[in-house]
Amino acid sequence: MSAAYLNGEYKPLDECQVSVLDRGFIFGDAVYELIPFYIKKAFRLEAHLARLKRSLAEIRINNPQTDEQWQAIIERLISQHDEANGYVYIQVSRGVARRDHAFPKDTAATVFAMLGAWPALIDGALDKGLSVVTVDDIRWNRCDVKSTSLLANVLMKQKALESDAHEAIMIREGKVLEGSATNTFVVHQGTVFTAAKDNLILPGITRDVVVELINTLALPFVEQAASLQQLQEADEVWLTSSTKECLAITEVDGQPVANGQPGPLWHQVYAAFQLQK
Ligand SMILES: Cc1ncc(COP(=O)(O)O)c(C=O)c1O
Numbered sequence: 001m002s003a004a005y006l007n008g009e010y011k012p013l014d015e016c017q018v019s020v021l022d023r024g025f026i027f028g029d030a031v032y033e034l035i036p037f038y039i040k041k042a043f044r045l046e047a048h049l050a051r052l053k054r055s056l057a058e059i060r061i062n063n064p065q066t067d068e069q070w071q072a073i074i075e076r077l078i079s080q081h082d083e084a085n086g087y088v089y090i091q092v093s094r095g096v097a098r099r100d101h102a103f104p105k106d107t108a109a110t111v112f113a114m115l116g117a118w119p120a121l122i123d124g125a126l127d128k129g130l131s132v133v134t135v136d137d138i139r140w141n142r143c144d145v146k147s148t149s150l151l152a153n154v155l156m157k158q159k160a161l162e163s164d165a166h167e168a169i170m171i172r173e174g175k176v177l178e179g180s181a182t183n184t185f186v187v188h189q190g191t192v193f194t195a196a197k198d199n200l201i202l203p204g205i206t207r208d209v210v211v212e213l214i215n216t217l218a219l220p221f222v223e224q225a226a227s228l229q230q231l232q233e234a235d236e237v238w239l240t241s242s243t244k245e246c247l248a249i250t251e252v253d254g255q256p257v258a259n260g261q262p263g264p265l266w267h268q269v270y271a272a273f274q275l276q277k
Contacts, residue, residue: 003080024093028149031055129250137170175225183207186226187236193226236263
């Protein structure tokens with residue numbers, strides 16, 4: 001059983017137990033972070049810790065660890081993983097208390113971290129690309145907080161799978177925002193579009209890496225959500241996340257994107273991404 005950390009103790013994952021009164025369980029009153037590692041080294045650790053701190057501050061949980069303590073937990077778990085690549089999942093809830101919506105007083109946060117195996121690449125992901133369906137964004141207005149309250153995302157992802165697609169892309173007021181667990185890039189008439197980092201999307205760390213690469217490669221770029229019509233007429237579509245990196249989407253709602261093959265800009269960005277690891 002893989003190694004984990006719970007409230008100050010390192011132990012096997014199957015020995016970690018949390019009360020049913022934990023507010024993470026009862027209310028989804030918790031935030032999380034997922035930090036990938038390559039060859040035993042955490043990728044973009046500073047950015048992940050900064051986002052974790054921001055998520056905690058936004059929902060008013062005192063950060064229970066210093067950056068050095070977080071780093072020590074992450075590095076110790078990485079050292080115990082039996083593979084060179086993987087990820088560390090961290091979750092902080094508002095703690096255990098009698099069920100009441102109001103914040104409990106003097107309750108310690110529940111701090112949990114576990115290792116995750118690097119997921120196998122989806123069959124054909126690199127040479128054929130992935131398929132997506134579009135769905136209405138039914139989430140709340142604080143999608144920038146990396147909260148464990150993910151019911152809308154779970155329902156959308158399930159809808160995608162039941163439509164034989166890999167991911168669902170959310171549309172709000174005619175704008176392409178992001179996937180259920182990924183950010184979205186649309187190339188339309190040679191310009192790359194991605195939604196700006198506001199309250200309507202999760203500010204993906206991989207998204208930021210890809211934006212850096214787009215700038216380095218001097219590709220035409222606007223930080224603005226593409227319209228649904230631009231998505232339907234796109235030259236290329238990509239998704240990004242910590243465990244998927246940057247993958248091409250070649251089918252939207254059953255229709256091919258351009259010629260249905262991963263496009264030339266994606267090839268450039270994908271190759272540049274591999275050099276970052
Ligand atoms: C809704 C949503 N958007 C985007 C992402 C991608 O973020 P990152 O690149 O930091 O993994 C995630 C990751 O979990 C997500 O849940």
